[in-house]
Structure formats: C-alpha cells, structure tokens
Amino acid sequence: GENVEQHPSTLSVQEGDSAVIKCTYSDSASNYFPWYKQELGKRPQLIIDIRSNVGEKKDQRIAVTLNKTAKHFSLHITETQPEDSAVYFCAASKEGGGYQKVTFGTGTKLQVIP
Amino acid sequence: EAQVTQNPRYLITVTGKKLTVTCSQNMNHEYMSWYRQDPGLGLRQIYYSMNVEVTDKGDVPEGYKVSRKEKRNFPLILESPSPNQTSLYFCASSPSSGNTIYFGEGSWLTVV
Numbered sequence: 736g737e738n739v740e741q742h743p744s745t746l747s748v749q750e751g752d753s754a755v756i757k758c759t760y761s762d763s764a765s766n767y768f769p770w771y772k773q774e775l776g777k778r779p780q781l782i783i784d785i786r787s788n789v790g791e792k793k794d795q796r797i798a799v800t801l802n803k804t805a806k807h808f809s810l811h812i813t814e815t816q817p818e819d820s821a822v823y824f825c826a827a828s829k830e831g832g833g834y835q836k837v838t839f840g841t842g843t844k845l846q847v848i849p
Numbered sequence: 850e851a852q853v854t855q856n857p858r859y860l861i862t863v864t865g866k867k868l869t870v871t872c873s874q875n876m877n878h879e880y881m882s883w884y885r886q887d888p889g890l891g892l893r894q895i896y897y898s899m900n901v902e903v904t905d906k907g908d909v910p911e912g913y914k915v916s917r918k919e920k921r922n923f924p925l926i927l928e929s930p931s932p933n934q935t936s937l938y939f940c941a942s943s944p945s946s947g948n949t950i951y952f953g954e955g956s957w958l959t960v961v
Contacts, residue, residue, distance in 0.1 A: 736908070741891070767947035778939065778952040779892065786947070824891060830947020836907060837882070837950065841891035 737762040739827050741840025748815050749848050756843045758825035759807040765827040768801060768808045773822045773842075782823075783810070786830065815847045851876045853953035855940045861959045862930055870925045870956050872940030880943040881923035882907070882950070883915065885936040892939070898923055899946075930960040 738761040748754050760768075769784035785792045785799045785808065792799050796815075801808040812819055822844050828837040855872045862868055874881065882897040884907075894907030898917040912934055914926040923942075927934060940953040 744889075769949070771950075778954055779950075780952070781949045784949070826892075828947060836897065836905075837894055838908070839884075839892040839894075841889060 737765060737827055737836070737838040739825060739838045739840045741825050741843060743843060744841065745844045745846070747846045747848060750815060750817060752815055754812045754815050754819070754845055754847075756810045756823055756825070756845070757807060758809070758827075758840050759805075760827040760838075761806065762827070762829075763803075763806065765829055767828050767830040768799070769826050769828075770799060770810050771824045771826065771839075773824065775821070779824060812845075815845075817847050817849050820845055820847045851951070853940055853942050853951050855938075855953035855956050857956060858954065859957045861961065863961055864931055865929050868927050868930060868958075870927075870938060870940070870958070872923045872925065872953060873921050874923075874940075874942040874951070875921065876942060876944070876951065877920065878942035878944050878951070879920075880946065880948075881917065882941045882943075883913070883923070883925045884939045884941060884952075885909065886939060886955075887936050895925070895938075927958075930958075932960050934958065935960050 741758045766787035771779035772782045773779040798811040822842045825840040853874045883895040884892045893909045896915040898904045938956045941950045
C-alpha cells in the first residue's frame, strides 16, 4: 500500500520568514496530493492541493510543488504570520475509479515566532 | 450550512462496553471515511465508503465496524472497546475520490 513520509515533524520560524514542509510517497499510481491545516483543537481543513499533471500550484502565500519522478511534494509558505502556526498534513491518494483510500503523513507542527 | 456532524464529541467508556459514534453529512457526498488521530502518527484511515452499502478497510480497521445504509450516515461501531482505541476520531466526507475531504469536528474517545 501507499506510504507517505513527512518532514520535519516540528518547525519553528521567525515571522516573515519562509517555511517548507516536505513529503515523499511510495505508490507511483497516486495522483492527488492535498495539504491540510489543523489549528489547535480544530478539524483539519484543506489549504491547497495538486494533481499529478501539474508541477506547481500557488495560492497567495502558499505554494505546492510536485516531483513525480522523485515521488515527493512540498508545501511552501512565504512571509509567515502567527496565524500560520498549526499542524500541517500532506496526503496522497488516487483520483477516479471509485477509490477513496487516502494516506496521510504524520504531520508537521509549525510555530511562527512573532 | 454544509457540514459533517459527529456525536458524541467527548466520551469516556469502559473496556468492553459497545459504543457507536454517529456521523452525518448534509452535502450529498458519495464518499465517507473514518480516521483516528494519535500523537506522532498523524491521521490514519480506519474505514471508508464509496456509496450506500459499499465499504472497505483503511489502514487500521481492526476493532472497528462501519455501516452505510443511507447516503448521509456512516456510523463507527466499537464492539468491544479497548484502551488502545483511546484516540481522537474524525468522520469525513468527499464528493468524489481525489477531491476535498470535509472533516467533522472530531470525537474524543477515552477507554478505561
């Protein structure tokens, strides 16, 4: 089955700096890679996703890159703000074919220091 | 308001006492799942359902049962809970595979 590894497990950055979280996956058939943000005491919520036919996607201060050959994808947050402090999860799954098995990474706790 | 609702939100129970965590979604989503979240282990999928009467095992199905008799409901059943099932549980729904997952607020379960 799919295996998703996520690094680092914790990350502290100064406000205004950039943060990068990296994930690798094992199943070359995976083609959908979302990122979820979980604030303390709340549910995970989607912040950005990327599909295997795209190499990069941006949404304001957040970007995700995908390297299918190396089977890794990364989340980039620029100009970090205190409200970016949360746990971030990457995930991998297959789109289509009625298949809904989703494998998450173990999470990265991001702390943005004011 | 579009939402995934699960109950109870907090529960302390004893080993072996059967319990059910209910989950309901009002978005007419085909797909529903259950996850457990444990420190250092992230979110692990317990079971998922692709439609009414269609369910399949996730990564950690042992000790759990599910059913999908109606499209909107997907209860999680612990027939004989054990302390290692103490965890934070999330129900989730999605309109299709490879699409946004909408999580419920979570259910904190403690088995003593």
